[in-house]
Amino acid sequence: MRYRYLCVLLILASLAVRAQTPTDAPNLDHGKKLFQGHCISCHGPNGEGARGPTLAQPNLPRASTDAALVRIIRSGIQGTEMPAHRMQPHELTNLTAFVRSLGKLAPETVPGNPARGAELYKTKGACAQCHTLRGEGNLIGPDLTEIGRKRSAAFLRRSITEPSAEVPQSFNAYRADINMPLNFLFVRAKARDGREIAGVRVNEDTFSIQLRDLTGKIHSFSKDDLTELHKDWGQSPMPVYAAVFSAEELTDLVAFLSSLRGVESR
Ligand code: HEC
Numbered sequence: 296m297r298y299r300y301l302c303v304l305l306i307l308a309s310l311a312v313r314a315q316t317p318t319d320a321p322n323l324d325h326g327k328k329l330f331q332g333h334c335i336s337c338h339g340p341n342g343e344g345a346r347g348p349t350l351a352q353p354n355l356p357r358a359s360t361d362a363a364l365v366r367i368i369r370s371g372i373q374g375t376e377m378p379a380h381r382m383q384p385h386e387l388t389n390l391t392a393f394v395r396s397l398g399k400l401a402p403e404t405v406p407g408n409p410a411r412g413a414e415l416y417k418t419k420g421a422c423a424q425c426h427t428l429r430g431e432g433n434l435i436g437p438d439l440t441e442i443g444r445k446r447s448a449a450f451l452r453r454s455i456t457e458p459s460a461e462v463p464q465s466f467n468a469y470r471a472d473i474n475m476p477l478n479f480l481f482v483r484a485k486a487r488d489g490r491e492i493a494g495v496r497v498n499e500d501t502f503s504i505q506l507r508d509l510t511g512k513i514h515s516f517s518k519d520d521l522t523e524l525h526k527d528w529g530q531s532p533m534p535v536y537a538a539v540f541s542a543e544e545l546t547d548l549v550a551f552l553s554s555l556r557g558v559e560s561r
């Protein structure tokens with residue numbers, strides 16, 4: 296009888312101890328599932344980067360601390376395509392731990408010859424006509440100084456062969472008329488005085504619009520002075536280079552773009 300009591304007591308005691316053990320150690324498997332469900336469409340299956348930047352790197356510029364990472368996941372990044380996510384505290388813990396584990400993966404190895412790619416960027420591609428690299432070039436397309444830290448090789452390749460496939464933009468209706476650095480909206484305007492301008496929208500409000508034409512010149516119009524205004528969402532003024540480069544040249548160009556990692560690559 297006494298023995299039985301002892302057994303029950305022991306079982307109760309062990310249960311109590313178990314209840315006290317901290318259970319908030321992050322569950323990476325659960326974090327991975329959340330990542331697959333919510334994040335890979337933009338950041339890639341292994342966080343290698345696509346429409347959203349590469350998360351598989353040891354230092355995330357906007358999320359240097361776990362608190363900052365949680366804040367980004369919960370609130371998104373205003374004025375960009377990074378959306379807010381509703382998540383429970385334990386989900387945030389597990390997802391954050393999984394995102395940090397991606398930072399320990401070895402960086403993507405990219406085939407090709409970056410030096411030859413750099414040459415093609417300058418010569419055959421004439422990419423500087425529209426893009427800036429370390430302060431040199433034009434502002435019609437995005438600055439490419441750190442593009443290798445933001446995008447996977449596969450995404451970069453597609454940017455060159457199919458520029459309209461992924462045009463950075465915001466789908467938030469309330470932001471559609473607001474100037475955003477990464478919002479490349481291609482616009483065609485016709486003015487009463489006969490001027491016809493095609494270019495990238497720089498700024499717009501209810502009454503006026505500013506465009507940068509493909510030579511880099513800025514044009515400002517009062518909307519009253521326009522007879523036509525076409526917004527070509529999802530279209531890119533970037534030429535399709537699929538037929539311009541050979542397969543080998545394309546590989547070298549992607550290797551060059553991948554090597555552009557900002558400060559580290561200087
Ligand atoms: C619809 C696309 C999209 C989805 C879905 C998405 N992101 Fe993002 N994310 C972005 C974009 C775009 C940026 C870059 C914003 C900018 O700086 O312009 C970004 C930025 C980030 C950053 C900042 C990285 C840095 O450079 O410091 C983190 C961290 C991040 N996302 C984590 C996540 C996580 C975790 C999920 C899933 C819960 C997620 N994102 C889902 C598009 C997305």
Ligand code: HEC
Nearest residue numbers: 420422424425435436437454458461462463479531532533
């Ligand atoms: C006539 C102007 C123009 C030329 C020339 C041009 N681009 Fe672009 N590029 C753009 C614009 C505008 C965008 C943004 C819209 C888009 O995604 O297509 C862009 C986007 C890109 C992107 C995607 C950037 C991102 O953040 O995802 C890459 C990579 C790129 N260009 C590389 C190149 C390379 C390499 C060349 C030369 C072989 C080149 N571009 C030539 C205008 C140009």
